[in-house]
Amino acid sequence: MAVQYSIDDISGLDSPALVVYPEVVRHNIDLAIQMAGSADRLRPHVKTHKSPDVTHMMLEAGIRKFKCATIAEAEMLALCGAPDVVLAYQPVGPKVRRWIGLIRKFPATRFSCLVDDLSAATAISNAFAQQQMEAQVWVDLNIGQNRTGISPETAFDLYAACVEMTGIRPVGLHAYDGHIRHADLYARAAACNAAFERVKNLEEALLHAGFPAPHIIAGGSPTFTIHARRQGVECSPGTFVYWDKGYGDLCPDQLFRPAALLVTRVVSLPAADKICLDLGHKSVAAENPIDHRVFFPDAPGLKPVGQSEEHLVVEAESGHAWKTGDVLYAMPFHICPTVALHERAFTVENGRVTGEWPTVARDRTLTI
Secondary structure (H helix, E strand, O other): OOHHHOOOOOOOOOOOEEEEOHHHHHHHHHHHHHHHOOHHHEOOEOOOOOOHHHHHHHHHOOOOEEEEOOHHHHHHHHHOOOOEEEEOOOOOOHHHHHHHHHHHHOOOOEEEEEEOOHHHHHHHHHHHHHOOOOEEEEEEEEOOOOOOOEOOOOHHHHHHHHHHOOOEEEEEEEEEOOOOOOOOHHHHHHHHHHHHHHHHHHHHHHHHOOOOOOEEEEOOOOOHHHHOOOOOOEEOOOHHHOOOHHHHHHOOOOOOOOOEEEEEEEEEEEEOOEEEEOOOOOOOOOOOOHHHOEEOOOOOOOEEEEEOOOOEEEEOOOOOOOOOOOEEEEEEOOHHHHHOOOOEEEEEEOOEEEEEEEOHHHOOOOOO
């Protein structure tokens, strides 16, 4: 294990615990700005860290635009003084009312959200018009993820309809390409460029029709390398700030360093070739197969074979020397949902636990 991850006196830190290394976070923020060419080209997604402390670090580095997944995350950003916040979600039902309340409460922050459906856009338009307000929206494009968004080939009419509505104003296009996950950079770039060509075609159609040039938000973490070299787009990676084993394996072209690990302890020795750790579903993201949930950088031979709510059973070589109470550092394969499982992250600097970073926006509601 790299020296910077070890904690000199860990006896006072209970487990399982999420630990964060601020100096590595700063390195990752600086590297993202360097890759993008300037802080102005970045719109980092805060779903990974959900932390006011990390948000302030980004603001101090010159980042002014942010993306988020929930209204609580948007409120956390506003409380930190973020000037420009995009909700990467199409608000429906009670979220429209909450969105209006958030915008009223924080007039110093420029808020905008996504739309991909005429009926949803109409509902937003009507709600904002009734309040004599105007919602700024980005038309969300489906360029292969097949999760949200409208096909770029059919999005022109939605964009044009939003222009004509009262209470709503389109400001740009949002294109997330999270389905592009090729380990080979050249294959990833080819797929990314092919998907983005559909966005460019729509942009050209809008310009030809006389609409103002739309702003464009493109990509996430795997395609950040490609979009960072593309002129005229805002890049919105999120995982980079903490990084994880999954993207570290997938994107060796990105030199971010893991900044958040889990501290766990051996709690039982159930068999000669197995040890049990206090690292269950409630402590680490469990959506991946059992062998792709956590990795032990100081003990890479350990193989997870079973997990329940509070326990992780790991296969070790027969005759191993592990004892109950022994400490292990675990690197999550997927850090974003892992962070959401922890109320706080403990900061580690120069081998010492120095404080706590509350995971404020893990809650779906703050005050709005």
